[in-house]
Every structure is written in C-alpha cells, then in structure tokens.
Amino acid sequence: MKLETQHFTQTIMTTSSRTTAAWIFLSPALAVIGIFFVLPVLAAFTLSFTDFDIYALGNWDYIRFVGFQNYIRIVETPLFWKALKNTFYFVLVGGPLSVAVSLGTALMLNSKLAKFKSLYRTIYFLPVVSSLIAVAIIWRYLYHPAHGILNYLLSQIGIAPIDWLGDPDIAMPAIIIMAVWKNFGYNMLIFIAGLQNIPDDLYEAAHLDGASWWQQFKEITIPMLKPTTVFVVMITIIGYFQLFAEPYVMTQGGPLNSTTSIVLLMYEQGFRWWSMGYAAAIAFVLFAIILFFTVIQMVLQRSVRH
Amino acid sequence: MNKKKTQILLNIGLLMIGLTTLAPVLWMVSASLMSSGEAGTFPPPMLPKLPTFEHYLALTERLNMGRYFLNSFIIAGAVTLISTLLNSMAGFAFAKYHFKGRDKMFNALLAGLVVPAQVTMLPLFLMLKTMGFVNTYVGAIIPGMASIFGIFLIRQFVMAIPDSLIEAARIDGGSEFRIYRTVILPLCRPILFTLALFTFMGTWNDFMWPLIIMTDQSNYTLQVGLASLMGEHTLDLELMMAGSVITIIPVLALFLLFQRHYVRGIMVGGVKE
Structure with missing residues (x-):
C-alpha cells in the first residue's frame, strides 16, 4: 500500500516535470510567434479600423477609430x-x-x-x-x-x-x-x-x-x-x-x-x-x-x- | 510513332527547356564581364570581347556591395542559427510530450500558415519602431526567429524516432534537456541541416521585410541594395549584371553543394497529404 502511494506520487511528479520541460522547450518559439506574428495580426485588424497616418506615426494621440471607413475607401x-x-x-x-x-x-x-x-x-x-x-x-x-x-x-x-x-x-x-x-x-x-x-x-x-x-x-x-x-x-x-x-x-x-x-x-x-x-x-x-x-x-x- | 522517334523528341525537348532555363543565367555572367556599354549594342553580343572585372571592383569599392553582402550574411546567419534552435526545441516538444491542449495548439499554429506575412508587416514595423529596432539587424532578424513551417518539419521527423530511445535515456537518469541535446539533436541532424539550408537561403533571398525595416543605405541587405542600385544605375547594364551575380552566387553554390538535403525539405513539406 505504501509502495503503491509512493509509486503514484512519483508518476505524478515525473508527469508534471515533463510537462514543465515541454513548456520550457516550447516557450521561446511560441513567444516569438505570439509576440511577432499573432499579436501583429490582431493589431493589423484593429489598425484597419483607424485613420493611422503620417501624423499618427509621430504622435499616437492622433489615432482615431473610423469604423469601416478604410474599407469603404x-x-x-x-x-x-x-x-x-x-x-x-x-x-x-x-x-x-x-x-x-x-x-x-x-x-x-x-x-x-x-x-x-x-x-x-x-x-x-x-x-x-x-x-x-x-x-x-x-x-x-x-x-x-x-x-x-x-x-x-x-x-x-x-x-x-x-x-x-x-x-x-x-x-x-x-x-x-x-x-x-x-x-x-x-x-x-x-x-x-x-x-x-x-x-x-x-x-x-x-x-x-x-x-x-x-x-x-x-x-x-x-x-x-x-x-x-x-x-x-x-x-x-x-x-x-x-x-x-x-x-x-x-x-x-x-x-x-x-x-x-x-x-x-x-x-x-x-x-x-x-x-x-x-x-x-x-x-x-x-x-x-x-x-x-x-x-x-x-x-x-x-x-x-x- | 515509334519508340526511337519519341525518345529523340523527348530528349530534344528536355535540352531546349534546359537551354531556356540556363540562358538568362549564363547571359548574366557573360554580360557582367563586358566593358561598359558593350552589352547594350545591337545585335546583343553573347560573349565579352575582353573580359573585365571592373564592375565587380566598382561594386565592392564604390557602391557598398561588400557591406550589403556582409549585412545579408549576418542577418541570414543569425536567423538560421536562432530559428533552427527554437524550432527544433518546439518541434521536439510537440512530437514527444503529452500535455493538455497540445494538439489544439499545434493545429492552431498550422492554421497560422494561412495568414500572409504581409498582414503582420504594418503593426510589426510600428512595434519595432517603439522598441527602437527599426534600421537594425535585430529588427531584420526578429520575425524570422521561429517559424511554423520549421516546427512542423522537425515535429514530423521527431515523431518517427522511437520512444524507447528516449525512455532508455530517462532510465539512465538523463534530464529532459540532456535527452534533447544528446538523443534528439544528433538523430535530427539531417532534418536540421535541411531546415537550416532552407532558412538561410530563404532569408538571403527575402526582399520585402528588409526593404521595410532597413532605412539607412549602410544597413541594406544585398536584395534591397541591388533593387536600389537598379533605380540609380538602370543604364549600367553590365554593372547591374555583376551585382546580380554577387547576389545569386552564394545561394546557388549552397544549392549545388547540398541539393539532396534541400530537395528533402520540399518533399517533407510538400507531399504531406
């Protein structure tokens, strides 16, 4: 009985440590893809509903949401x-x-x-x-x-x-x-x-x-x-x-x-x-x-x- | 039609296509060795009267081509090293670890292949601008540091490695990182080399992103430098051909040396029914 419990905890330990390892292996690539690919895609979608132009490039305060105006244009x-x-x-x-x-x-x-x-x-x-x-x-x-x-x-x-x-x-x-x-x-x-x-x-x-x-x-x-x-x-x-x-x-x-x-x-x-x-x-x-x-x-x- | 006739026609056809494919490349090399103005005469000469390297010298001495070459080399080299490392770790994790949401996450990544890179470029530029990376190597390298295709390629390969090898290493008390380093990486050598080759050649030939992110001429890659040179020296045909030779030769040499490895990448990535 005691042995079984020990074995059981050990399995859980190794499973969770392996999951940790998996995440450590994954995280650099996922971070790059998340920050420099997924995020820009979402940002591009938002951007397409703004009037971001050369003035906004200098000062982001100039950005206004314009709805579907870009698409209409x-x-x-x-x-x-x-x-x-x-x-x-x-x-x-x-x-x-x-x-x-x-x-x-x-x-x-x-x-x-x-x-x-x-x-x-x-x-x-x-x-x-x-x-x-x-x-x-x-x-x-x-x-x-x-x-x-x-x-x-x-x-x-x-x-x-x-x-x-x-x-x-x-x-x-x-x-x-x-x-x-x-x-x-x-x-x-x-x-x-x-x-x-x-x-x-x-x-x-x-x-x-x-x-x-x-x-x-x-x-x-x-x-x-x-x-x-x-x-x-x-x-x-x-x-x-x-x-x-x-x-x-x-x-x-x-x-x-x-x-x-x-x-x-x-x-x-x-x-x-x-x-x-x-x-x-x-x-x-x-x-x-x-x-x-x-x-x-x-x-x-x-x-x-x- | 008898067999002999078919064979002759077929081989003549192959030869004609081969000549059509090679002719522009050979003409580029030939014209790059002609003296200024020679290639623009009519009828167009096929070979230089007196071969000269003056355009190659002009490109490297006056027109910054050496610098562009170095920039391309540094950027493609860094992207290759970093992305091969990151992709191999992620591909290994997707292939050999069971954790919650793994398959969902992998499928979501694959779905990302549908998004054309151009969609990301506008926000990416703004993002890197606020981070101060516009007009730097870092800015040119960042989007290439990991790739969905690379992760996919490695995962396919690692999945074929028997689990027993990994289990054996675990029983010997190896840490997970050690297993990656001493079991997976050596076995993956062929696919890693293929991926590295793909990445290097792809980054070397990439045009649009470096065009956007590099604003100073001294930071141009070969592709961007060559395109901008074309704007200023349209009439210097021989000079432009020499520039094209410099731009093409490194990847062509890599391809000819490692053709087998390169083709494998297309097969794994291409015929994936």
Whole structure:
C-alpha cells in the first residue's frame, strides 16, 4: 500500500516535470510567434479600423477609430480595383500556366526514355533558388525593347520588336512569363515525387490490356496525381496572390498601373505614404481572398480523398 | 510513332527547356564581364570581347556591395542559427510530450500558415519602431526567429524516432534537456541541416521585410541594395549584371553543394497529404 502511494506520487511528479520541460522547450518559439506574428495580426485588424497616418506615426494621440471607413475607401478607389484585377490576372493566368509547365516537365523527366535526368532536374531548379530581385533585373534587360535579347531573337524570325514592359497590355504577360520561368522547377519536383508514388504495376496492367500512352495518362496518371495537383495548385495560387517584387523592380506598377498588385498597393500606401490604417485594410482584403481559396482547397482535398 | 522517334523528341525537348532555363543565367555572367556599354549594342553580343572585372571592383569599392553582402550574411546567419534552435526545441516538444491542449495548439499554429506575412508587416514595423529596432539587424532578424513551417518539419521527423530511445535515456537518469541535446539533436541532424539550408537561403533571398525595416543605405541587405542600385544605375547594364551575380552566387553554390538535403525539405513539406 505504501509502495503503491509512493509509486503514484512519483508518476505524478515525473508527469508534471515533463510537462514543465515541454513548456520550457516550447516557450521561446511560441513567444516569438505570439509576440511577432499573432499579436501583429490582431493589431493589423484593429489598425484597419483607424485613420493611422503620417501624423499618427509621430504622435499616437492622433489615432482615431473610423469604423469601416478604410474599407469603404478601398471599394471606392479605382486603383484598388485595378490592382485587384491585375493580381487576379497574374494568379489565374500565371498560376495554371506555371502548374502546366511543371507537370509537363515532370512527366518528361519521369519518362524512362529521358537521359541526364538528374542534370536536367538540377538545371530546371536553378531559377527557383536564385534571388527574385536579381532574376527580375536580368529579365528587365532581356525585355529591353531596343537591345534586349528577346526582341533580337524575335527579329531573327521576322517578328517586329515588342515593347514588353512598356505596353500596358503586354507588361503583365511579360511578368507572367518570367514568373513561370522562375518557379516551374519547384512544383516540378513535387510532381515528380507524386509520379514516383504511382505503382508501376498499374501501368504494366494497362500496357498488357493494350492501352495507349494517352489512355494510360488519362486513366491512371491524372487520377492518381489528383491530390498532388490540388496541393500544387493551391500553394501556387496562394504564393502568386502575394505578387510584389516583380512589379516593384521591373515596372514600379506601370505602365498606366497595369502591373500594380494588391501587395504593391499596400506597400506604397503603408510605407511610402504612411497611410497605415488604409494599408492594413488592404492587407486584410488580401487575407480574406487567400483564406477563401484555402477553404476551397480544403474542401477539394477532402473530396479527392473520399 | 515509334519508340526511337519519341525518345529523340523527348530528349530534344528536355535540352531546349534546359537551354531556356540556363540562358538568362549564363547571359548574366557573360554580360557582367563586358566593358561598359558593350552589352547594350545591337545585335546583343553573347560573349565579352575582353573580359573585365571592373564592375565587380566598382561594386565592392564604390557602391557598398561588400557591406550589403556582409549585412545579408549576418542577418541570414543569425536567423538560421536562432530559428533552427527554437524550432527544433518546439518541434521536439510537440512530437514527444503529452500535455493538455497540445494538439489544439499545434493545429492552431498550422492554421497560422494561412495568414500572409504581409498582414503582420504594418503593426510589426510600428512595434519595432517603439522598441527602437527599426534600421537594425535585430529588427531584420526578429520575425524570422521561429517559424511554423520549421516546427512542423522537425515535429514530423521527431515523431518517427522511437520512444524507447528516449525512455532508455530517462532510465539512465538523463534530464529532459540532456535527452534533447544528446538523443534528439544528433538523430535530427539531417532534418536540421535541411531546415537550416532552407532558412538561410530563404532569408538571403527575402526582399520585402528588409526593404521595410532597413532605412539607412549602410544597413541594406544585398536584395534591397541591388533593387536600389537598379533605380540609380538602370543604364549600367553590365554593372547591374555583376551585382546580380554577387547576389545569386552564394545561394546557388549552397544549392549545388547540398541539393539532396534541400530537395528533402520540399518533399517533407510538400507531399504531406
């Protein structure tokens, strides 16, 4: 009896000391995330209902709550709608294009007929790890209307020079081409992993049944790759909604605001003009959009699994 | 279509994509070695007539590039060291301790991945401004000191470590911290290295936060310095290419050296159905 009690107290002691240990291990990371991530998110929400501006920056006494005024101002600003349209353009055209190129290259690299696979895989991945700023600068010169290499190559096949970054109708497609070039390697790797997870005997059985390459692709590869595809599409879309550095470096949002993105607008309002209340409201609109797409992803993923 | 034909077409396709991927990078290196104005002639030259390092010299001697490089190195290095330590401790705790509310807390953290970092930037700036950290290394390092993704990555890895190893160390009388240090950390070496690599390269390439927090030119990171240089020296194509080379080379070298480790991070973080 006595022994049992002793054992019992000992168990409680070790459990509580382990819980203490767990909290000691957790607390530094949780403190950083709590103070420098969670708190700012809540503060941003509050900020979006104030008129925090350059005067408030000097003296916080100037801050006033203004209710939904920032959000109303957003809806009434044509430039916001323009930025929203541009961002959606980038996401809905650039996103699927990126994923398609990633899938295409993954299929090619996964083929038994392909040579130098690992070399190509490395090369295709180089733009992913390269600094976006440097890449944007390189492409700005490649796109130069007078002496850029792209126009030179086009002139060789008889196409007149294109004002890539100077024409409001072409600037965004130009940024999309660059983004596809920079990013396709990342999703390609994820697709390759997904392809390698498909059991070989599925293809062998189909082959024995006399299924063509296209039939195998349609009936085996596409369905088996669905979970990977849903995942890849969503991370790409979420990432592309945060478009910022490309227009910042290449076009400054121009020409005629044709490449101004939501985040660029937020940056300019918040950190150039110090309209931080207004900028916080813009940030929350972005958040709401991303949240919406994430919920869609979760629903899709659930339906794929069942 | 017969097999031979398919094979030839496929490999030509791969080669073309490879060239398209490499060409801009190679051209960057080539143009960085041309003398001023040479790359801007028509038709665009592919190779320098007489390779010169003058732009690299100008960047490091006159244009502060060495300083930017150092700033980037210090910030990325500090973020990597601190966050790898904090994330590994938290990941270990989430994987191997049972305490009340653990799973709820972990799920809440994962939900935080949905919030784009841009949402935090405005209040974070104001917060760091009142703390006096605007325009300092500390300000640039702070938001990266722990990461949800890092904690997740470590947790996944530690969960696969058998409990019996930890129990054995406890019977030997090891304290919990000792277990972390002598059992968990050595076993986690591969994933820690992967995470460190990810963090270093990610922080090195980060643009928006250092752009916001560093207000003095002498505190710019390479990315911010390069972007601001672009504003002043748009016409110095060769100079800008040399700056791009300096900015890209360190991470490219890290990637080529440790590719296997880097790819593992994508696999663990990416294919997590």
